[in-house]
Amino acid sequence: MPEILIETRNLIKRYGDKVAVDDVSFDVYQGEVFGFLGPNGAGKTTTIKVIVGLLQPTSGTVKVAGYDVQTQPMLAKASSGYVPDTPNLYAKLTGQELLRFVGDLYNMDRARVARRIDELLRMFDLTNAADDTVDSYSHGMQQKISLAAALMHDPKALILDEPTVGLDPKSARLIKDILRQLADRGAAVMLSTHILEIAERMCDRIGIINKGQLIAVGTMNELRTLDATGRTSLEDIFLSLTGGAEEAGIAEILK
Amino acid sequence: MNTMYRPVHAPDARVLPGVWKLLRLRLRISYNSFRHARIGRKIVMLVLWLMLFGFAFSLLVMSRVFLGWARSPEVIRYLGGDFKPFIDAIPVLTLTALFVGILLTSFGVLLQALYLSGDMDFLLATPVPIRAVFITKLFQAVLPNFGLTSLFGLPILFGLGLSGGYGFLYYPLVVIVMLALALSGAGLASLLVMLVVRVLPPRRAAEILGFIGALLAFSCNFGNAFGRDINPTGTQLAGLIMRANTPWLPLNWAGQGLVALGEGHWLVGLLLLGGTLALASLAFWFALVTAEQWFYSGWAGMQGVARRKTIRSKRISRTDAKNPISGLLYFIPTPVLGIVQKDFLTLRRDLRNLSQLISPVILGVIYTVSILRGGGEPPPGRGEAPGWFMDSFRVVLAYSSVGMSLFVGWMILSRLAGMGFSQEGKNYWMLKVSPVSAGHLLAAKFLVAYLPPLGLGLVFLTVISIVQKLSIFEFLYSLIAIIMCLAGCAGILLAFGALGANFTWSDPRRMNAGGLGCLGQFFTVLYVPISFGLFIVPIGLSGFLDVPILYGYLAGLLLGLGITVTCALVPLWLVQDKVERLNEE
Numbered sequence: 001m002p003e004i005l006i007e008t009r010n011l012i013k014r015y016g017d018k019v020a021v022d023d024v025s026f027d028v029y030q031g032e033v034f035g036f037l038g039p040n041g042a043g044k045t046t047t048i049k050v051i052v053g054l055l056q057p058t059s060g061t062v063k064v065a066g067y068d069v070q071t072q073p074m075l076a077k078a079s080s081g082y083v084p085d086t087p088n089l090y091a092k093l094t095g096q097e098l099l100r101f102v103g104d105l106y107n108m109d110r111a112r113v114a115r116r117i118d119e120l121l122r123m124f125d126l127t128n129a130a131d132d133t134v135d136s137y138s139h140g141m142q143q144k145i146s147l148a149a150a151l152m153h154d155p156k157a158l159i160l161d162e163p164t165v166g167l168d169p170k171s172a173r174l175i176k177d178i179l180r181q182l183a184d185r186g187a188a189v190m191l192s193t194h195i196l197e198i199a200e201r202m203c204d205r206i207g208i209i210n211k212g213q214l215i216a217v218g219t220m221n222e223l224r225t226l227d228a229t230g231r232t233s234l235e236d237i238f239l240s241l242t243g244g245a246e247e248a249g250i251a252e253i254l255k
Numbered sequence: 256m257n258t259m260y261r262p263v264h265a266p267d268a269r270v271l272p273g274v275w276k277l278l279r280l281r282l283r284i285s286y287n288s289f290r291h292a293r294i295g296r297k298i299v300m301l302v303l304w305l306m307l308f309g310f311a312f313s314l315l316v317m318s319r320v321f322l323g324w325a326r327s328p329e330v331i332r333y334l335g336g337d338f339k340p341f342i343d344a345i346p347v348l349t350l351t352a353l354f355v356g357i358l359l360t361s362f363g364v365l366l367q368a369l370y371l372s373g374d375m376d377f378l379l380a381t382p383v384p385i386r387a388v389f390i391t392k393l394f395q396a397v398l399p400n401f402g403l404t405s406l407f408g409l410p411i412l413f414g415l416g417l418s419g420g421y422g423f424l425y426y427p428l429v430v431i432v433m434l435a436l437a438l439s440g441a442g443l444a445s446l447l448v449m450l451v452v453r454v455l456p457p458r459r460a461a462e463i464l465g466f467i468g469a470l471l472a473f474s475c476n477f478g479n480a481f482g483r484d485i486n487p488t489g490t491q492l493a494g495l496i497m498r499a500n501t502p503w504l505p506l507n508w509a510g511q512g513l514v515a516l517g518e519g520h521w522l523v524g525l526l527l528l529g530g531t532l533a534l535a536s537l538a539f540w541f542a543l544v545t546a547e548q549w550f551y552s553g554w555a556g557m558q559g560v561a562r563r564k565t566i567r568s569k570r571i572s573r574t575d576a577k578n579p580i581s582g583l584l585y586f587i588p589t590p591v592l593g594i595v596q597k598d599f600l601t602l603r604r605d606l607r608n609l610s611q612l613i614s615p616v617i618l619g620v621i622y623t624v625s626i627l628r629g630g631g632e633p634p635p636g637r638g639e640a641p642g643w644f645m646d647s648f649r650v651v652l653a654y655s656s657v658g659m660s661l662f663v664g665w666m667i668l669s670r671l672a673g674m675g676f677s678q679e680g681k682n683y684w685m686l687k688v689s690p691v692s693a694g695h696l697l698a699a700k701f702l703v704a705y706l707p708p709l710g711l712g713l714v715f716l717t718v719i720s721i722v723q724k725l726s727i728f729e730f731l732y733s734l735i736a737i738i739m740c741l742a743g744c745a746g747i748l749l750a751f752g753a754l755g756a757n758f759t760w761s762d763p764r765r766m767n768a769g770g771l772g773c774l775g776q777f778f779t780v781l782y783v784p785i786s787f788g789l790f791i792v793p794i795g796l797s798g799f800l801d802v803p804i805l806y807g808y809l810a811g812l813l814l815g816l817g818i819t820v821t822c823a824l825v826p827l828w829l830v831q832d833k834v835e836r837l838n839e840e
Contacts, residue, residue: 052688056839073835078690088681090597092604097597104593105689133604135458149685 002029004063005079005157005188006051011060013046020046022212023060028157028188028205033179035203036192039242043212044192045085048161051190052082065156078106081150085161085192087142091135095126095145098134099152106153113152120148123178139166147175151182158182160191164198176202200234210242273387274394277378281395311410318414326418345415346429347510349408350436354506357400357440363464364396365441365448369550370457379551389445389547397441401434408433412513421517428516428528432509435535442542449549462606466613505534587702590691594699598678602671602703612670616663616711657725657733658787660715664708664741665783669776672704672748676756676837677766683758683838693834697749697827705745712737732808736790736815743786743822744779750826751775753834782822790815 006028013021021043028034038044049055051062053069053076062069065079090098096117103113121127124144134142143166150158158179164172180202183189193199199206206223208216216226223237289297322345324330325338369375369392378388409429416425451460512527548554584592602612679686686696716737720730751774760766790811797807 054684054687054839056836074690074692077688080688082684082688084684088684090601090682090685092601093597097600101593101597102685102689104589104596105686105691107589107690 002031003066004028005030005065006034006159006190007061007063008047008051009061011047011050011062012058013043013050013055014058019212021050021057024209024212024214025060026207026214026217028190030156030188031183031186032204033183033189033191033202035199035206036190036209037194037196037199037206037238038192038209042209042242044209045161047209048082048159048190048192052080052159053077054082078153079156081153081155081158083143083147083150083158083160083163085165087139087146089134089142089146089149092133094131094133095121095137095148096130098145099149102149102152108153116152116154120151124148124174140168140171143167144171144175147178151178155187157188157190160189162193163191164193164195172198196234196238206234208238208241215241270384270387270390273383274390276383277387277391278394281391307406311406314407315410315414315417318411319417322415322418342415342419343514344510346412346513347507349411350432350509351506353404353408353433354436354440356404357397357437358444360400361396361441361444362447363461363468364399365392365445366452366457366461366464368392368395369445369448370452371461375550385547385551386543389543389550393438393441393445393543396444397437401437404437405433416517419517422519425513425517429513432513432528432531435532435539436509439535439538439542442539442546445546446542446549449546449554453554459606466606505530508534588695588698590689591695591699591702594686594691594696595702598699598703602678612667612707616667657716657719657737658784660712660719661737661740661783661787663715664712664737665744665779667708667711668704668741668744668748669779671707672700672745673752673775674766675700675704675749676753676834677758677760679756680758680760680766687838693831696834697753697831700749700753701745701827704749705742708745709738709741712741732790732812735812736787739816739819739823740783740786740790743819744783746823746826747779747782748775750830751778753830753837756837758838782818786815786818786822789818 004027008027009025011021011024012019024043024047026034036044036047046055050057051064051069053073056070062076064076067076067079069076090101093101099117099120100113103116108116117130121130124147126141126144126148129137129141134145137145143163147160147163150160160179163175163179167175176198179189179191183204191203200220205217205219207214208223216223218226220234223234226237226241289300292300322342325342331338375388379385412429413426415421416429448460455463508527509531512524512531514524515527516524587595676683713734716730716733719725720733725733755774757766793810793814794804794807797804797810
């Protein structure tokens with residue numbers, strides 16, 4: 001039985017009267033890529049922020065690599081890596097300095113930091129830009145250095161919020177390949193995305209969140225059984241579950 | 256598939272309706288921000304507007320009365336001099352100041368409006384003539400500064416007209432000329448902006464501009480105090496103004512034309528004003544066409560995609576045997592060291608940060624120079640004061656100069672400690688998701704805030720000690736006092752800075768958004784003199800109480816250390832839990 005590396009139980013996050021995340025429970029196992037889907041404003045980013053310790057949940061528990069994010073935050077954070085949807089990075093540091101800084105934050109020894117920087121810069125094709133400040137990077141390069149930073153300490157669980165937004169096909173493919181490799185090496189990868197094709201191709205299991213509630217979790221085959229009309233594409237299943245099927249029908253008429 | 260498309264209407268290609276449409280949009284944005292503001296803010300804004308109108312009206316009344324008085328034959332007879340040439344030079348001076356002021360101040364606004372606001376692509380993609388977009392941007396750049404200069408300029412010029420009994424035409428022409436000069440100044444500024452952006456990335460240009468602005472503002476503030484020797488006298492100034500009022504400078508034509516027109520010299524007045532308006536229109540049109548061309552062709556934005564800033568940084572390593580401080584680094588945990596190094600790199604590389612730090616350094620240098628010039632010796636008086644008083648006075652005077660380095664340190668700490676957390680801005684998530692404890696984070700921020708003022712304070716202290724001829728003992732005692740007072744100050748400011756941290760800013764000048772940072776400054780304004788006083792007052796008192804001075808030093812050390820250690824540690828200990836949960840909603 002693979003180890004559970006991300007575990008959420010009855011997670012609730014309220015902003016005043018508004019419930020952003022409503023009683024969400026799911027697990028992400030070692031060696032799997034878990035896709036987290038949902039329409040805009042469904043609660044994907046809020047859930048992810050709670051998992052990585054950026055937001056305090058109103059109630060419920062989150063564990064990363066077996067450590068409770070609320071009661072053992074240092075251990076939980078040391079086991080996870082996070083790539084946000086918008087790569088806000090220290091603009092005045094060079095790519096190399098940024099990675100070294102992250103290595104220091106995770107208390108890595110100097111030799112390992114140097115080795116990882118070298119590996120990651122080569123892997124993401126950023127070696128030539130290593131001494132350029134981050135503010136001179138394109139969006140794609142910033143996204144790549146952000147992922148490199150999340151991988152510096154070789155996390156057990158990697159959580160990514162819309163990792164392929166704004167990337168060219170080559171970079172998107174590179175990131176998909178890297179995430180698959182990470183999972184194959186035993187890490188748990190959780191990613192939120194709007195691109196259903198990515199989720200369908202990459203993810204071993206998919207969770208669909210709508211209006212703060214987790215409405216479906218499972219493999220593609222398991223999700224297909226949920227759709228009474230017998231449709232097979234993830235897009236159809238997604239629209240049928242999240243109530244977007246009517247809009248899809250209107251779009252069909254307009255064609 | 257339905258292939259029927261609605262025919263596209265030809266868009267209105269006229270410039271003025273386009274300008275009006277875009278100006279309406281700006282007005283709508285301003286109105287919306289006022290409408291959605293809190294009631295308190297609305298009231299403050301209304302009161303501010305009323306005060307501004309009140310100020311303008313009183314300036315109008317004052318200039319009318321004063322200029323009328325200066326023109327009266329009684330005053331001329333009594334003072335034995337004619338002020339008319341000086342009065343006639345007022346419009347020239349006002350309009351020149353307006354033009355130069357707009358030219359300089361529009362630079363920053365236009366840099367923001369054309370390159371940093373992010374709406375140019377949106378506007379240029381809409382079916383609105385490109386010229387309308389540029390004219391609107393120029394208006395946008397001109398209006399706030401024009402409003403500000405009009406607040407001073409219009410009442411003075413109207414007061415001049417009223418005092419001289421100028422004809423009705425004078426008043427609308429004043430407004431028209433001012434607007435024409437302002438627009439031509441903004442037009443030329445837009446070309447300057449594009450020339451700069453050709454060489455530097457817009458953000459870098461904004462940073463440099465902020466830095467220069469801070470330097471200029473500070474120089475202006477302190478220039479008066481320290482430049483007495485070069486300040487001209489009133490007579491020299493009047494002579495200078497009248498000599499500058501020559502008809503050979505086209506910039507003077509507007510002012511001279513207005514005076515001529517007001518005094519009924521129609522032909523001269525109309526010629527000069529016509530010349531001004533023609534030149535201003537020509538400059539505006541030339542700037543507009545050129546700016547459009549440069550922007551649209553991509554000429555004024557090429558470097559933005561071509562140049563990268565490459566830096567090869569040298570990092571202090573714990574194993575660097577040549578570096579004397581590398582040994583000390585063994586005692587600092589790796590995450591703390593990482594944050595300290597990161598903060599120093601980002602502080603040093605962002606000129607916007609340096610512009611906030613430069614003022615205290617300049618102040619310290621100026622003060623040190625003034626001590627060097629003065630010699631720092633106590634005044635001898637008439638020799639009637641008792642010996643103990645003179646001794647105590649000398650000690651207090653010497654340590655007061657030492658207190659200056661503390662003041663410089665406090666100014667730097669206000670920025671570095673007070674905004675230690677806020678300066679992380681939107682990047683704070685990187686610290687938040689990493690396994691760095693609140694204690695380590697506070698320790699790192701403390702070091703970042705404490706070390707620069709400490710270093711600078713020590714330099715000032717050394718210079719002051721040499722100038723004041725302090726003994727080694729006095730120097731060492733001052734050293735302890737400064738080290739400890741600054742530590743306490745850093746503790747208080749950092750704690751308040753953490754409580755009021757703001758991570759949502761995009762302009763560093765708006766980093767300090769909350770009132771808690773100000774509260775920290777308020778407390779340290781009290782803390783600095785009290786803590787430093789506790790170090791030095793017992794020394795002065797020992798003379799008064801006729802006890803050996805050594806007891807004074809011991810008492811000072813005990814009291815001073817007590818308060819400073821408490822202030823350095825207790826506030827940070829109190830906010831540790833808050834730091835743990837910082838930026839979590």
